[in-house]
Amino acid sequence: GIAGATHDPCYHQTCDSMANINPFAYEKMVEAAAYVLEYLGRLPDLKSWLYPASQIKELEKSLSNTSLQKYDPAAVFYQGNNL
Incomplete structure (x- = not known):
């Protein structure tokens, strides 16, 4: 350059x-x-630092119907990306 x-x-x-x-x-x-x-x-709780509490609850609720019982940010990331 x-x-x-x-x-x-x-x-x-x-x-x-x-x-x-x-x-x-x-x-x-x-x-x-x-x-x-x-x-x-x-950070002791990276999830709460990255996401607002309302979004965490919404994601946990949407994932409760799947095999994942706890919020997993990697699973949410890979669901929306064609890698």
Whole structure:
């Protein structure tokens, strides 16, 4: 890519590589992502932090007719995505 350019002519091209990134910015983004993952991983109740109580109740109610008896965010995620 070209620093300061609004459109990167190398985007998804053979010239698009790790060699043309800002190493300082890349390191800061990796550190920020690691911090967020650690913060979320240490939360005692991630479900209540991510979802409002009304949505949790609604999802648990809708899942009560299935084999899942407790809310499982991964199951809800994969139900709506064709992976």
